[in-house]
Amino acid sequence: MLDILKAGVNYILDLGAAAMLPIILTVFGLVLGQKLSKSFRAGLTVGIGFTGLNLVIGLLSDSIGASSQAMIERLGLQLDILDVGWPIGAAITFATPIAVILIPVIFIFNMILLRFNLTKTMDVDLWNYWHLIFPGAMIYYATNSIWIAIICSLINTFVIFKLADWTAPAVEHFFGLPGISLPHGETVNFAPLTYALNRVWDKVPGINKIDINAKNLKERLGIFGEPMMIGLVLGVGMGLLAGYDSQAIIQLGVQTSAVMILMPRMVALLMEGLSPIAEGAKAFIQKRFPGKEVYIGLDAAVVTAHPAIITVALLMVPITILLAAILPFNRLLPFADLAVLPFTVIWSVAASKGNIFRGLLNSIVSVCIVFFIATNLGALTTTMAHAVGFAFPEGATMISGIDMSSHITLWIMLKLIDPSNLPAFMAGAIALVMYxxxxxxxxxxxxKQYGLPTGKGDSDNTIKGAEMNE
Known part of the structure; x- marks a missing residue:
């Protein structure tokens, strides 16, 4: 029975989001009472948008990956934990024995939370469930207990859904995606930190006066403030740091310029398909449950097209490599996941409402935390990889990644599950209280940033106007 379930899950996952989303959204649209033609067109448009977005992200990965490797070689970095990238992280996670159990368990748990008004996020992004399963898989190999792993995974999932609920107004008003939330632990768990940092920058003389955003860059710099020119300049800069010849520098500049233009257009196409589904869901919920609101949980990729996010992410590539070289505690050699920095900096930028300068400061702090977690959990990540039979790259003895090491909530839980290790337990308790x-x-x-009501309680989970759960 378990083998049949695993085969069914693998079939769906192997199809990928671009192929399965049209089917899922078509069925979802029909359940909402929409016509078959409208539902299918919306679903297919979303699938096309995801396909285009993945192609552009692939272009970004290829161009940044090569230039990053060249920069690393020029610096002569020799660190013993290799960043193998999120695709390897996802493959290892889905290969663990607990994954086939957690996929349906998390889905059912999500439905229960919705039913009892404990979240507003309905996570339809099954292919990124690995981010919710990864903490459970790590805890499974840390404790050798499937029950502790499941319980901790559900606790983590609940926290991530609440963070997604909390940040949904920013997704609507800053990113322009109403009715959408981003329930991905590796990104949204940085939101409390980055919003707190934004408060700190408000109090620092000098820094609190600096506001560099996509709009005023264009006003001040003219054509050189346009996204395509920013991409060109950043690409050329990375090519120079990588030691490329003139041809390769020009090619990298054009590629990064293309990413700045193409990513927003792919997201616009994706949202063209999502809009009727989101409107249908809103009408359906309001009719049957007056005053209740549900967010559709999607891949965080839908917001990476924001010009400020791409700009900060590209600036963070050389900064991340430099941080890897100078941080005394770091053992992670950044490589494959340098291309996912647009995901890592999402809430660094959103917290500052697109202020590129503050977004960069927030991102530097976030990446320092990522390096700490990667170094601290590198041995456990390696143990999990060995257990599922991952073939290590030649010369690599330990593995991790920027994406795999972006789970703050996982690190806290791992420290709390073993009270016998008092120093680790105390570190986890302090981190939990601070978080x-x-x-x-x-x-x-x-x-407050978007002028929405800030009621003191939403115990009945009812939305009044634009208000949401605290």
Missing amino acids: GALWFWTRNDIK
Whole structure:
């Protein structure tokens, strides 16, 4: 029975989001009472948008990956934990024995949370469930207990869904995606930190006066402030740092310029398909459950097209490599996941409402934390990879990745599950209190940024106007 379930899950996952989303959204549209033609067209448009977005991200990965490798070689970095990238992380996670159990369990758990008004996020992004399963898989290999792993995974999932609920107004008002939330732990768990940092920058003389965003860059720099020119300049700069010849520098500049233009257009196409589904879901919920709101949980890729995010991410490529070289505690050699920095910096930029300077400061702090987690959990990540039979690259003895090491909530839980290790337990307890305090401190900041009501309680999970759960 378990083998049949695993085969069915693997079939769906192997199809990929671009192929399965049209089917899922068509069925979803029919359930909402929409016509077959409208539902299918919307679903197919979303599939086409995802296909285009993945092609552009592939272009970004190829261009940044090669230039990053050249920069690393020029610096002569020799670190013993290799960044193998998120695709390897996903493959290892789905290969663990707990994955086939957690996929349906997390889906059912999501439905239960929705039913009892404990979240508003309905996560339809099954292919990125690995981000929710990864913490459970790591805890499974840390404890050798499937029950502890499942419980911790569900606790983590609940926290991520609540973070997605909390940040949904920013997704709507900053990114322009109403009715959407981003329930991905490797990105959204940085939101309490980055919103707290934004408060700190407000108090620092000098820094609190600097506001560099896509709009005023264009106003001040003219043609050189346009996204395509920013991409060109950043690409040429990375080519120079990589030691490329003139031809390769020009090619990299054009490629990064193309990414700046093509990514927003692919996301616009994707949203063209999502809009009727989101509107149908809103009408369906309001008719049957007056006052209740549900967000469609999607891949964080849908917001990476924002010009400020791409700009900060490209600037962070050489900065991340430099940080890897100078941070005394770091053992991670950044490589494959340098191309996913647009995901890593999402909430660094959103917290500052597109201020590129503050977004860069927030991202530097976030990446320092990523390096710490990667170094601290590198041995456990390697143990999990060995257990599922991952073939290590030649010369690599330990593996991790920027994406795999972006789970703050996982690190906290791993420290708390073993009270016998008092130093680790105390570190986890302190981190938990600090994380909770930062979240509580900034709980109304998103509402305030966009002029939304900040009621003191939403115990009945009812939305009044634009208000949402704290």
